[in-house]
Amino acid sequence: MGSHGRPPAGATLRDLGEFGLIEAVTARFSHGRDVLVGPGDDAAVLAAPDGRVVVTTDLLLEGRHFRRDWSSAVDVGHKAAAQNLADVASMGARPTGLFLGFAAPGDLAVDWALAMADGMAEECAQAGASVSGGDVSSADSIMLGVTALGDLQGRPPVLRSGARPGDAVVLAGRLGWAQAGLALLTAGSAAGDSRWVDDPRWKELIAAHRRPRPPYALGPVLAAAGAHAMCDVSDGLVADLGHIAVASGVSIDLASEAFLIDEAMRSAGAALDVDPLRWVLGGGEDHPLVACLPPGVTPPAGCIVIGSVLSGAGSAGAGVTVDGERPVGSDGWDHYGQSATDAS
Structure with missing residues (x-):
């Protein structure tokens, strides 16, 4: 790490290493009122005042859900958080916490990973939630696995x-x-x-x-x-x-x-x-x-x-x-009915 905990200019994930990456990423996340224990231990602890927790999870794969030549790293972070936080809101719940599983090639620039983390943190802040933990690994292409939690605040879930x-x-x-x-x-x-x-x-x-x-x-x-x-x-x-x-x-x-x-x-x-x-x-x-x-x-x-x-x-x-008629050509997205190169 460089001065003040900043990675050196031009560093890759391989240069930084797993624990250096975790340190650099988690330093960018703040913790809201629902996070009792954040990153740093084997697991996080979040408050569950309702006694129930809404949970949703999703994947984003490079080349299928995003392309780096079309979207910035910050954009990808926003999108990854948004699609999960929206699922929580659709149950009638208030988003509280988000967890990130991040896999990427070792030659990926550290700056890309940190900018993605910034986008995720910014989107969580808009929803009133916090990035509360996660994991990192190496892979041939970028993959984000995101899990979001929510609080029903005493209401029944809307199904x-x-x-x-x-x-x-x-x-x-x-x-x-x-x-x-x-x-x-x-x-x-x-x-x-x-x-x-x-x-x-x-x-x-x-x-x-x-x-x-x-x-x-x-x-x-x-x-x-x-x-x-x-x-x-x-x-x-x-x-x-x-x-x-x-x-x-x-x-x-x-x-x-x-x-x-x-x-x-x-x-x-x-x-x-x-x-x-x-x-x-x-x-x-x-x-x-x-x-x-x-x-x-x-x-x-x-x-x-x-x-x-x-x-x-x-x-x-x-x-x-x-208007009383079956719509044509509006069947929506099907992960097994579309090309693996579609970024959507």
């Missing part, structure tokens, strides 16, 4: 299985932005043309792919408002609402006119010859929350009504329709 006919389907957060950004990045890469990425009209769409902005605070708010069912949209709106429909034995109809499609998405869709509604219905990396609220409940500020829950057709429900 996918509670939607009832007559419920209003509400959306908290934006949809389609990240998918549009990914489409622009993919088009630019395929054509070897930077105009798709550099056009100022689409700056926010590219940024949305790199760093999602989940509405963490609205998860507990929707739970307190009496949401019967809820999930975060990570695999596409139609796909994820389809999970709610099947689990609840209902059908769901969405109103296309309810979606406010930004002018940037419209212009990107025109340039790529894509109906931007397909990005809204099939994209998931913005990680908004979608919930089913009882009739007569006013949606909380920051939420819009996008559809309704109808009676199911049999125990498995009738799935999801848009």
Whole structure:
């Protein structure tokens, strides 16, 4: 380590070593009120005032979930934290702690790993959580395994299985932005043309792919408002609402006119010859929350009504329709149905 605990300029993970890397990374994390014992012992200790703990885990693989030529290390840290913290919020819980498993080649620059840690810490701070521990290892490519915890604050968890006919389907957060950004990045890469990425009209769409902005605070708010069912949209709106429909034995109809499609998405869709509604219905990396609220409940500020829950057709429900019709080309993400080179 250099002066004041900083790694020397140009150092790699191999230069620093496992314990030097752990020291450098954990020095960047602060601990919130829920962390009683942080990194440094064999395990962390977090408070669980509710007596129950919400737990979720996810993987990010280089080349599948992110590309270093498309996203900075800070971006990757934000995204890794966001997709897990959004899962906690979708259960109606307050995010409390996050744990990182990090594997990378020995020749990876230390600065990349530390910038990734900075992004993760910044995203946790936005959600009111703390990075509380983890592990590191060597690998042929970068992999992040993230586990997040949450506190239900005395409320029951909001499951996918509670939607009832007559419920209003509400959306908290934006949809389609990240998918549009990914489409622009993919088009630019395929054509070897930077105009798709550099056009100022689409700056926010590219940024949305790199760093999602989940509405963490609205998860507990929707739970307190009496949401019967809820999930975060990570695999596409139609796909994820389809999970709610099947689990609840209902059908769901969405109103296309309810979606406010930004002018940037419209212009990107025109340039790529894509109906931007397909990005809204099939994209998931913005990680908004979608919930089913009882009739007569006013949606909380920051939420819009996008559809309704109808009676199911049999125990498995009738799935999801848009304006009464089955949507085409909006099946969402399937890890075993996509190319391993897709960064999404």
